[in-house]
Amino acid sequence: MKLDYDQLLSDDLFGHDVAQKDAIQRQWLEELNEHHEANCPPYAKLANHLGHGFPLPVRLFKEFDLRSIGSDEVAKTMTSSGTTGQSVSRIYLDKSTSARQTKALANTVAAYIGRKRLPLLVIDSKAVLKNRNMFSARGAGILGFSMLGRDVTYALDENMELDLDALEVFEQKYAGQQVLVFGFTYIIFSHFCLQLKKLKRHMALDGYMIHGGGWKKLAEIAVDSNQFKAEVTDACGITHIHDYYGMVEQAGSIYMECECGNLHTSHYNNVRIVDPSTFVEVTGKPGLIVSISLLPTSYPGHILLTEDMGLLLGEDDCPCGRMGRYFSVLGRIPGAELRGCSDTYERKQ
Amino acid sequence: MLAGSIEQITACPTQPFSDAACGFLDDLSKILMHTPEAKRFADVISFAYWCRGAHIGRLRDEWIRRSGGRLQMGRGLVLHIAPANVPVNFAFSFAFSLLAGNSNIVRVPSKPFEQIEVICAAIERLLHEYPALLKTNLFVRYPSDSDITDRLSRKADARMVWGGNETIATLRAKPCKPRCVDVVFPDRYSAALIDADVMANADAGKIKRIAQGFYNDTYLMDQNACSSPHMVLWLNAEEGGGSDTGIERFWQAVRDCAERQYQLQDAIAVDKYVHLCEDILNGLDILAVKRYDSILYRVSLKTIPEEAFRLRGAGGFFYEVRLESLEQLKSMVNEDWQTLTCHGIDFRLVGETIAGLNLKGIDRVVPIGSGLDIDIFWDGYDIISQLSRLIVLE
Structure with missing residues (x-):
């Protein structure tokens, strides 16, 4: 049966070795290529010139409406959180793609923190969710993870200041119990860790933290993963801290950091690290991340060319025991410096 | 100061x-x-x-x-x-x-x-x-x-x-x-005009020199100078004819130059790929696309584009189209056009065309390789x- 998601979503997430995974994903990607070529005319046009299974630049979702469903089937539209003046990605979801993403996210997170729904502390403001029609990447992340926890508490008020009362209630209520803390890396660091530190307040939480959104801002102030983890533990006592890499263009299909500090591909996704000057896969040196997700059928987001640089660290042999590729993300591709007298050419963000 | x-x-x-x-x-x-x-x-x-x-x-x-x-x-x-x-x-x-x-x-x-x-x-x-x-x-x-x-x-x-x-x-x-x-x-907007027949009959050394000249006009300034060509106009290029070899040999020689001499930035490589996708999705009338890794992109057009001056590449991204005659410049050239770098074509004929067609653009007609040579007439x-x-x- 084609595109059997019931099968996919009930399979072992990290149990297939390279040969098995390659075979399974080759078949899936072939079917997804066909599906999107048949249902998304702009995608078919691109494939006509660039070949089957070409990597689609993520930037295109900002400039074009790319969907493989009729406009009447769109259940929700996700947008990336662009800053003022920047264009935003528009990702069209139908009910089944959306449900699938939720399920895949739950399965992936369960593989790291277990199936039990834990009390959830979100290090963000509820105000981020205000506009329900247009989900921003931050809002989508929060909502996605909210479904994995219970008794969701927001740590920040609408001004992005610590809600100390809410924190106190949460801390006392779940003293001695496992909790889940979720948020965006930079917000956790600057609005949670540093603020608590300023108040000389140390929370005593036990459980897990999952954070994502990238290191760009923290790299600017020279904070690395180890320092981040130390600050988190100091601020709230949590020691199981997992970064994740993901994008709104492939929601649900995230790459989680394992206990050994590596980002892992799963049964639902994969990465190819390619040399930008040839688009050929490389090992042992940094390259562009091509991110593969088997989940999307409502829009052609199954093979995406990101603008992030990454390094493949290994396959099937991570000491954490999970099979599949594992890698690290090195940050965004450096901007181009162009010579020439014209100012019409500007690198789009 | x-x-x-x-x-x-x-x-x-x-x-x-x-x-x-x-x-x-x-x-x-x-x-x-x-x-x-x-x-x-x-x-x-x-x-x-x-x-x-x-x-x-x-x-x-x-x-x-x-x-x-x-x-x-x-x-x-x-x-x-x-x-x-x-x-x-x-x-x-x-x-x-x-x-x-x-x-x-x-x-x-x-x-x-x-x-x-x-x-x-x-x-x-x-x-x-x-x-x-x-x-x-x-x-x-x-x-x-x-x-x-x-x-x-x-x-x-x-x-x-x-x-x-x-x-x-x-x-x-x-x-x-x-x-x-x-x-x-x-x-400004600039293009190259080449006689495909002349190119087909040129020896390897000659093609290499022309390709080097074309490289200097374009890649040396990331193709972002006002006199760097964005498009190659092929005259006397019969589809499927012997002139095709000339066209292919020319591009191969340009690629060789660029591979040896051009430092392609990663971001520009990505931009070129995205740019091609945008052209395709925007409905550009494309006959064929040829990518030589990321170093050289060729987008061959089926028909003469109406707003040619909008078709710009950077860092080695070129459009090309066959011209049946110089008269076809009429529908393409506007006041943005600055330089036409040429090979195998009588410059006086190009001058007569500019005047005869009452063109508002093209201020310079120079040999390939002289595109960037700035002077008191500019x-x-x-x-x-x-x-x-x-x-x-x-």
């Missing part, structure tokens, strides 16, 4: 090609030619070569012949705004204006290009040997958001502005004297005449 004296700056126009101006440029050429740091920069050396005595002398002789003894004088004080990303353009802008008989305030790019330091150091040294020029020429660097340009604008008798359309629009909006003349160099201007005034003695 990089050279000259801000306390002393005064406007003192002279006749074009004064002995002081010609002597100064010749001396500048000599200093640069003998400066070890200058030799590291091909663009500094081409400037030094351009302003050597023999070349300036030829320009002067030609000027005298054309002006027929009429009296002309520089306009006075010229403000130069150089483009941000071309290190030596400011030096050419200054030299043109100096030769026209003007005093100059030159704003150099904010970016600390080493070429600027090398040239300005030589100018500063030399100005002290030319006291008259020391008082009338100034080289400055300041942030583009400061109000200094506003203040200088009010003093200027002419403004030479290089850069994109936005830079020019901003400058034009600044108040200036009623008689101030603006000589502006906005975004962008359709006779710059010396633009920057000087004509005195009637009757």
Whole structure:
């Protein structure tokens, strides 16, 4: 049966070795290529010139409406959180793609923190969710993870200041119990860790933290993963801290950091690290991340060319025991410096 | 301030090609030619070569012949705004204006290009040997958001502005004297015109030389100079005919040059790929796409594009289309068109076409490889005449 998601979503997430995974994903990607070529005319046009299974630049979702469903089937539209003046990605979801993403996210997170729904502390403001029609990447992340926890508490008020009362209630209520803390890396660091530190307040939480959104801002102030983890533990006592890499263009299909500090591909996704000057896969040196997700059928987001640089660290042999590729993300591709007298050419963000 | 004296700056126009101006440029050429740091920069050396005595002398002789003894004088004080990303353009802008008989305030790019330091150091040294020029020429660097340009604008008798359309629009909006003349160099569009038959019959060495010339016109400036071609127009190219070999050999040779010489930035490689996707999704009438890794992209068009000037590449991204005749330029060329670099085509014929078709664009028709060779005739201007005034003695 084609595109059997019931099968996919009930399979072992990290149990297939390279040969098995390659075979399974080759078949899936072939079917997804066909599906999107048949249902998304702009995608078919691109494939006509660039070949089957070409990597689609993520930037295109900002400039074009790319969907493989009729406009009447769109259940929700996700947008990336662009800053003022920047264009935003528009990702069209139908009910089944959306449900699938939720399920895949739950399965992936369960593989790291277990199936039990834990009390959830979100290090963000509820105000981020205000506009329900247009989900921003931050809002989508929060909502996605909210479904994995219970008794969701927001740590920040609408001004992005610590809600100390809410924190106190949460801390006392779940003293001695496992909790889940979720948020965006930079917000956790600057609005949670540093603020608590300023108040000389140390929370005593036990459980897990999952954070994502990238290191760009923290790299600017020279904070690395180890320092981040130390600050988190100091601020709230949590020691199981997992970064994740993901994008709104492939929601649900995230790459989680394992206990050994590596980002892992799963049964639902994969990465190819390619040399930008040839688009050929490389090992042992940094390259562009091509991110593969088997989940999307409502829009052609199954093979995406990101603008992030990454390094493949290994396959099937991570000491954490999970099979599949594992890698690290090195940050965004450096901007181009162009010579020439014209100012019409500007690198789009 | 990089050279000259801000306390002393005064406007003192002279006749074009004064002995002081010609002597100064010749001396500048000599200093640069003998400066070890200058030799590291091909663009500094081409400037030094351009302003050597023999070349300036030829320009002067030609000027005298054309002006027929009429009296002309520089306009006075010229403000130069150089483009941000071309290190030596400011030096050419200054030299043109100096030769026209003007005093100059030159704003150099904010970016600390080493070429600027090398040239300005030589100018500063030399100005002290030319006291008259020391008082009338100034080289400055300041942030583009400061109000200094506003203040200088009010003093200027002419403004030479290089850069994109936005830079020019901003400058034009600044108040200036009623008689101030603006000589502006906005975004332009350039293409190459090649006879495919001639290319098919060229030997390997010849093709290599043409490809190197094409490389120099384009990749050397990331294909982002106003005179860098974005499109190749093929004449006498019969589809499926023998001329196809010429076309293929040409591109292969360009690729070879680029692979050996061009430092392709990762971000530009991604941009080229995205750019191709955008063209496809925007419905460009594409016949075929050929990618030589990321170093060279060829987008062959089925039909003559109506708004050709919008089809721009960067870092080695080219469009190409077959022309049945030069008359087809009519539907493509608008006032944005600047340079046509040619091979295998009679230049007079191109000139007759431009006139015969009443075209609003194409200011330069030059051999492939000479696209970037800037001179006192540029962008359709006779710059010396633009920057000087004509005195009637009757």
